[in-house]
Amino acid sequence: MANPDTTKTAQTTLTAASATKQATVDSSGKEMIHIKVFSPYKTYYNFIGYSISGVNDTGPFDILPRHHNFITLLNPCVLDIRVQSGSKRIRISKGVMHVKADKVVVFLDV
Numbered sequence: 001m002a003n004p005d006t007t008k009t010a011q012t013t014l015t016a017a018s019a020t021k022q023a024t025v026d027s028s029g030k031e032m033i034h035i036k037v038f039s040p041y042k043t044y045y046n047f048i049g050y051s052i053s054g055v056n057d058t059g060p061f062d063i064l065p066r067h068h069n070f071i072t073l074l075n076p077c078v079l080d081i082r083v084q085s086g087s088k089r090i091r092i093s094k095g096v097m098h099v100k101a102d103k104v105v106v107f108l109d110v
Helices: 004-020
Strands: 031-038 043-049 051-056 059-063 070-074 077-083 086-092 095-100 103-108
Antiparallel strands (some): 077 086
């Protein structure tokens, strides 16, 4: 049986951690991230999604909620953004992706 004092301390710690970082969630409770894909003259996507996939020199990769801070140069590929209604696909020739605090920013044509 769990020690009530330990359980209360763990719950307090979780509550404090949750208060400092509120994740965006859909109606079913699934976590989402904010994704912005743009070039100097056009915004291709600027909303929330479940994940984004791309390709760099290492190969294909996915960015999911709670991903560590990350920056990479993107190779020519099709960015696949998974959203509630399916997926949004954006063909790119090059770009830079920056991920921090559940926010993904993709700068194209740079």
